[in-house]
Amino acid sequence: MVAYKAASVSRFLRSPDPACRAMLVYGPDAGLVSEQAAALAKKLADGLGPDAEVVRLDDRDFAEDPARLEVECRTRSMFASGKVVRAKAGAKLDVAALKALFSEPSDNPLVIEAGNLRPDAALRKLFEKHAEAAALPCYADxxxxxxxxxxxxxxxxxxxxxxxxxxxxxxxxxxxxxxxxxxxxxxxxxxxxxxxxxxxxxxxVGDASEIALDNFVYAVSAGDAAGALRELNRLAASGTDRTVALGALSRHFTKLYLVATHKGTLEDGAKRLRPPLHYKRRDMFLQHCRKWGPRRLASTLPLIQEAVRRTRRSPDLGPAFGERLLLALASKV
Known part of the structure; x- marks a missing residue:
């Protein structure tokens, strides 16, 4: 099928081509891609019947069962009038297996959401060239x-x-x-x-980039590696350099360390911070101070600073450095 231009995607979303059984929704704005994929899956499900279901899959499902995508695409729902499969593209999504899946018609429509894909990306090329598939780029304006x-x-x-x-x-x-x-x-x-x-x-309304950075650094100090990685990837997709995000993380953990090592109470230490903590984050910040403690915070700061240095020297390896750092920090909580 011919690749769709961004300007014609909205028409497809309003009225999907009935000959198309597999759709790839991709782009740099993770929120927009997710919204469009959800809307498309709902539209397809509505066309299958009032009680049709949408089955969602991601890397966790594929890690547990590599054949899960094929099983869901080829089996009919036992209790619903139809089924739409919505999957998130990640490291565990096998493009070769997906190509084999396309070799025979499947019973259920498939919607895959992905980040920004280069023209030569295997996943994008597969959907652009297959007769019963569509590649739908989504760009905010x-x-x-x-x-x-x-x-x-x-x-x-x-x-x-x-x-x-x-x-x-x-x-x-x-x-x-x-x-x-x-x-x-x-x-x-x-x-x-x-x-x-x-x-x-x-x-x-706060500055969105500041809010997103806050979400990232607090997910890290909470020990939520998956959430932190998701926020880091979202920042990168929206144009925030990874070194900026890791720099914010370094400042956040430095503040945690300063408060954790304050000779008075943690509350008094937090009051001395400049700029002051946002009142909505204050309790969480103090909770994370107690969770980490001075010793672990002291051992963490060099790890973050080293990741920042490596990312600046080798930007292409930034995603790998970031993921390795987040996993290392999560293991310390």
Missing amino acids: ERGLSDLIETELAKSHLSIDRDTKAYLMGRLGADQALSRGEVAKLALYAQGAEQVTHDDVAAI
């Missing part, structure tokens, strides 16, 4: 973000003028799912008014 803002605010019967919208768009990041959450939070804050103001945006 200003018009899409503008529509998202207006749609979310309209749900709460709120309007926004052009200048305030431009200011809001400047504070939102490249990840559509995160942006939607921020706009929904803004709508809740402005509930009861008729129009969202500049002051509303300044009061409630």
Whole structure:
């Protein structure tokens, strides 16, 4: 099937080609890709019947059973009118096995979501060339973000003028799912008014890149390796350099160490930090201080600094250095 251009993807999502049985949704914005894949899977399921199900798979499923994707694609649902298989592309998704799966018609539609893929990526080429498959690139643009803002605010019967919208768009990041959450939070804050103001945006919508970095560093100090890696990949997909993310991680653990080694109480140590901790993160920060303790924090800082140095020297190996660091830190908690 001919590869779709980004501009024609929305038409396909509204009305999928019935001859197409496998669809690849990919792009640099993880939130947008996830939303589009979810919408496409729901659309396909609705076409199979009122009680059709969507089966979701990822690397954990493929690690436990490498044949799981083929099994789900080739077996009919016992209790539902139909089944759509939605899988997330990762290290465990075998493109060769997927190609073999395409050699015979499958009973159930397949939707795969992936990150940004080069034109020569094996997964992308497979979907672009197969007669019953479609490769659907998803790229966020200003018009899409503008529509998202207006749609979310309209749900709460709120309007926004052009200048305030431009200011809001400047504070939102490249990840559509995160942006939607921020706009929904803004709508809740402005509930009861008729129009969202500049002051509303300044009061409630944080800089999206700062929020994403916070999510990443706190996932690391919580010992959530999978969540931290997911946030790091999301930052990279939205354009944040990995050295910036690892630098933020270094600053975060330095603050944890300073507070953990404070001679007074942890609470007093936290009050001395500049800039001060955000009130929503304060309790979590103190909890992580107690969890790590001075000794483990002291042994952790050199590991982070070394990962930052290696990533700067060899940017191409940044993903590997980042993953190795996160696994090492998680093992210390």
